[in-house]
Amino acid sequence: MEQQLMELGQKVAALEAGSKMSDTINMEIFYWWCTALMITIHAGFLAYEMGASRAKNVLAAGTKNLLAFAFVVPTFFFFGWWIYNAFPSGLTIAEGSEVALPWSSAMGPNLSDNATGVFWAAFALFAATTASIMSGAVIERIRLTAFLILAIVLGSVVWILAAAWGWHPAGWLTTEFGFHDVGAAGCVHLVAGAFTLGVLINLGPRIGKYDPDGTPNAIKAHSVPLTVVGLMLIIVGFFGFLGGCIIYNAGAQWTNIFGQPATLSAFAFNTVMAFAGGIIGGWVKTRDPFWMMSCGLVGIISAASGLDVWYPPLAFVIAVVAGFVAPMIANALERAGIDDAVGAVAVHGAGGAMGVLAVGLFAAGYPNVGDMPPVSLTGQLVGLIVMGALGFIPGYAMSAVMKATGYLRVPRDVEIMGLDLVEVPIEAYPEGMTRPATPVMSPVTTGTPAAVPAE
Template identity: 35%
Template sequence: MISRITVHKSRLVLGMAALGVLTAPGLALAQDAPEMLLQSNANILWTLIAAILVMFMQAGFACVECGFTRAKNAGNILMKNYLDFSAGAIAFFLVGFGLMFGADVSGVFGSSGFALGGTDSTTADGQWTLTFWFFQSVFAATAATIVSGAVAERTKFASYIVLSIIITGFIYPISGHWAWGSLWLGDAGAGWLENLGFADFAGSTVVHSVGAWVGLAGAMVLGPRLGKYSADGTPRAIPGHNIPLAALGVFILWFGWFGFNPGSTTTADGTIGYIAVNTSLCAAAGTLGAMLTVWLKYGKPDPSMTMNGALAGLVAITAGCYELAPLGAIGLGIVAGIVCVFSVEFLDKVLKIDDPVGAISVHGVCGALGTLAVGLLAAPGYGDLTGLFYGGSINQLFVQALGVAVVFAWAFGTGFIAFTVVKAVMGVRATKEEETKGLDISEHGMEGYNGFQIFTVE
C-alpha cells in the first residue's frame, strides 16, 4: 500500500501543484515534516466530512422515492433504502471494495483489501485506507439506492435484498475498477478505462449511470405496475403521495452532492470551492431547464419534473465538475434539464418502461450526457483537460463515449442477468393482490400513515 499522497498525484495534478513546496523533493512525503502531517490530517478531515454529506444522500433518496410513489408503499421503499445502505455497506466491506480498488488483475478487477484485512489504524497509511473506504462505501450505497426507485412499488422485498447485495458487492465495483481502480493503490490498482484517459471525476457514469442501467434492466424484467398502462398501451400518470417530502429529499440530495463532487478530490486543497460552484450552477440551470421545458410542453410548471431537473443537473455535472468552467456548467445544466423531460416522456410513452420516480432518465441518461460533456466542455483554467469546444482533441470525446457504452453494456447486461436469475429462483415481483393492497400491508404488516384517511382506490 503506497502513500495516499502519491496516489492522489495521479488524479489531482492541480491539487498537488497547489501544495507547492510541500511536494518539493527535499520535503516530499517526509513523515517527519509537520506541514505534511497537517495536510494529511486536513485531507482525512475533508474526506470524512464529504463522506458524511454523501451518506446523508441516503436520506434524500429515501424522501424522493417515498414522496414520488404511493402512500401504500411508503414503508416498503424506505426499507429498501435502509437495506441498500446496511446490507450494501457490509457487502462492500467484505467484497466490493477489494474488487474495485485492490491490486489490479488485467485492468478488469481488483484482488486485495477484502474486509480491509491487514489494515493498521495506528499508521498514517492505515488511517487513510479506513477513511477512503468510508468515502467509497457511501458512493457504493448511492449506486444501489438508485435502483430501488426504478423498480418501486412492485418488487418482492426479499428478492430486492439479494439484488442490492449483488449490485454493491459485484456489479458496481467491477465497472468502478475500470475507471477508478488507481485511487487507493495508484498504478498498481489502475483499471483499463482510466489507463485510456477516461475522465469521470465524481461518477456520472461510475456511480449514477450504473445504478440507472441496472434499474432499467430491473424495470424491464419486472414490467410496469398494475394499472400503469391501459389495454391499448396508453400510459396513466400515478402521482406521488407526498410532494413536500420529495421536495425536501431533493434539497437533501443537493446538499449531499457538495460532499459527492468537491469531496472527490479527497484532498483539502484550493479546488474544492470551484467544484462546488460548478455543482450548484449546473443544478440551478437544470431546475430552470426542466421547468421551462415542461411549462412550454404541457402548459404548467410541474414541481416533480422541476425537481428532477435539479437532480438531472447534479448528475450531469458530476463527471466534469473539476473540468468545466462555471458558464459551461450552466450550459450543461440547461441541456440536462431539457433532456431529462424528453427522456422521461420517451421511456414512459414510447418504450413503455415504468420508472416510477424517473431514476433512469435522471441518473442514466443525464449521467451519460455529463460524461460526454467532459470531452466537449473541459475548460482551460479548470482541471486538467481541454474539451473540443475549447480547441481540444476529439480523442477525449471518443474515450468518454467508449466509457459510457461499455459501462452501459456491463451494468445493463449483468443487471438483466441478475434480475432474471433472481426471478427464476425466488420470484421478483409481488403478487397482484399484494401490489393492489400495497406492499406495506402485505410485505411488512404495517401502514405508513396510521390514522390518516387515505383513498384506497388507486
C-alpha cells in the same frame, strides 16, 4: 553553542512532525465530513421514495431503502473494496490488492494508517448511493429480498468494477483511452441507470399503469412535497459526494481521482451553476416542481465528469440542456412500457451518459498524467459504452432469472392490497388516512391519463 543548535534542530523537527500530523488529521477530517454529508443523500432518497409511493406502500418503500444501505455497506467491506483495488487493468488481479482484503491490517484500527478507513467509508457511501438509485424506480411491486440481492450486486460488485476500470488512476479506460469522469457520472450514475433499466424491463409496470391499448396512466405520488424536499436533501448530500471525488494532498495542490491538478473552487463553481441550470431546464420543459428538482440533480450529474475543467457558464449550459432533455427521455421510456416510478433511468442513466459525452465534446485534448493519452471523444464514447453495458447486462440477466423463477415480483393480490399491509407491522398514517376495505383501481376507458387512487 552546539547545545543551542541541537535544541533548535529538535524544535524544528518537532514542528515539522506536528505540521505533518496536522495535515494528516485535516485529511481525515475532510473525508469524514464528506462521508457524513453523503448520509444526507440517503435521508433524501428515503423521503423522496416514500413520498413518490402511494400511501399503501409508503413504509415498504422506506424499509427497502434503509435495508439497501444496511446490506451494501458490509458487503462492500467484505469484497467491494477489494474489487476496486484488484481489477483496474481489467479482469486480472493487481499486485498488492491483498491490502484491501477484509482481514488485512489496513482494514481496521491502525495507528500507522490514517487514510484507508476514511477512503473506504467514502467509497462505501458511493456504493450505497449507487444501489439506492435503483430503489425508487422499482417501488410498489418488487419483492424485498429480490431487491436486496440486486442492490448488493449493483452496489458492491458492478459499480465498483466500473470504478476500477474508469475511476482509478491505473484504470484501463484511463491509461488506454484517456477516459475522464471526475465526478463519477459514468461509473455511478450511468451504470446504475443502465442496471435499473435492465431490471425494469423484466419487472414490468405497476398494476393500473397502462390501459389494455398501452396508454400510460398517471399513478400519483401520495406526497409530492415530501419528494421535492427529499430531492433537495439529495442535492445537499451531493456536495459531500463530489467533495469525496477530489484527492486531498497534504502540503500540495488537490488532484482529481486520476492525479491531474484540481481545486475545490472549480468544483464549487460548476456544481452550483449546474444545479441552477438543471432546474431552469426542467422548469422550461415541464413547470413541474418534482421535475424541476430532479432536473437540478440531472444538471449536476451532466456536469460531473468535467467539474475540474469547465468554465462555469459552460457547465450551466450543459445542465440547462440536460434538464430540458431528461423529462423527454422519461416520457419516451414511459410510452415504451417502462414504468420507472421516479424517472431514475432518465435522471441518472441518461444524465450520466450526457456527462461523460460532454467531456468528449468540449474538453477533448485536455492533458493526462505522464504518458497516458489525453481526453478524447473516442475515449469518452468507449467509456460510455463499457459502463452502459456493464450496468445493463447484469441487471437484465439477474432480473430475468428471478422473473423466470417467480421470485422478482410480489404476488398480484399483495400489490393490490399494498405492500405495507403484508411487509410492515405498523401503519404509516393511523389517523385520518386509513386504507379502504377494498382496494379500488381507477377504471380508465379513454386515452386521457388518469390517476390511480393513493389508496
